[in-house]
Amino acid sequence: MSALRLHLVRHGETLFNVRHQLQGWCDAPLTPRGLKQVEALGEHFRDVPLVAAFSSDLTRTRATTLGGLAAHPSIEPVWLRELREWNFGGWEGQSNPSLWEPLFASRGYRYGEEGHWALLTANGPEEVIDLIAASDVSGLAETAAQVTERMRAAVRIITTAVDSGDVLVVTHGSALQTLIPAFVPGARIEAGYPNCGVTTVTISDGVASLGRLDASCSLPEYVTSGFVLP
Template sequence: MAQIHFVRHAETLFNVSGQLQGWCDSPLTERGERQAAALGERMRDVPLAAAFVSDLTRTRSTMTAALAGHPQLEPTPLRELREWHFGSWEGQPNADLWTPVFEAHGKRYAPSPADWPGVTADGFDSVIDSIHRLDPIGRAETGADVTARVTAALEVVVAAAGRAAEQDAGDVLVVTHGSVLGSLLRSLVPEHRFGASVPNCGVVSVSWQEGKWAAAGVDSSCGQVA
């Protein structure tokens, strides 16, 4: 199999203001644009056979910069790579959602750092289902909803990695979102755990080793630009 490089989008206005994005969108900040440009330099010498991107604006903008050194490659947008849908909390302050969700799991969201590993120790379904259950309008996704689309996305991405390996054509690049990136990696590499969420423009590369997928640590260098 070719390597698959999973990337979280660059910094956005909502990231800076501490608002939940989900399926709504906000533009990259100036720093986010610099992060995305740094990602493009990082990927310039990486042979790429295919690229897949969430269909939301912030991921598309990040992907455009990431492929600066690969003008021949046209990324494939996948709705299945969207962030978790947060229902009525879309665009609201992070604490408005995460405080009750953490409390439902016997944890405190504040003071920081929040115990994300503790809340997700048994997987993401219980967290996502809590969001759905607490959503006053009932539009937030369930764990089953997210699992279904993550499974569909991975089928496409892994198939592309297989074709790339057969043709010795290069790696696969995927640009997506923070929470759903955790879902993707947990599905592909069940034993993989994050100490915290992947930072903006963080890269997690996975490779096929001894009959299963293995994940490297998070490369946060592109997100550390001033």
């Protein structure tokens, strides 16, 4: 049987990314740098024989997917609610530190300190998701069980629809923390997954493996005039 190669991509840079705001299910437009990243993504996949594309249904992932498919106009992407970012509930739109600093501190770690995300999520991201939900006074944030079921549903949809070939899958930074283990049990990725970063999951003879991160489309050398970049 031929292998199924799933090219997992985080969306292009947005205004909320630049402003260090929690984004979740709300949306912000792509920055000029984000648009350049999406163009680079299209070139990256120009000579890849894509057979299908799946994407979160939010605006930033839709724009990224369409750019990634620039050389594949015959492919109709499938928009999936299941591939959305974690729902941060009442925290959405707030500054990243307003959530993460007290959450890290509650477990004896420091937000932004190298290696502390890995320590915080040593047993997976589920505890973190539940801590976010517990701290959300609006009651709208998702629990770990809800996020995990969404990601498992996305995996079922994608692998049922396509059994071989190259597939583009566009989602979100935190969602990748739970989506990748849903494809490759026990697999982990580091925090700070770059905008338009690409990691390939290969499934062959029922065995899934995770490839290396390709950050070339994140364009770290590109400076956006008028924006303060992270």
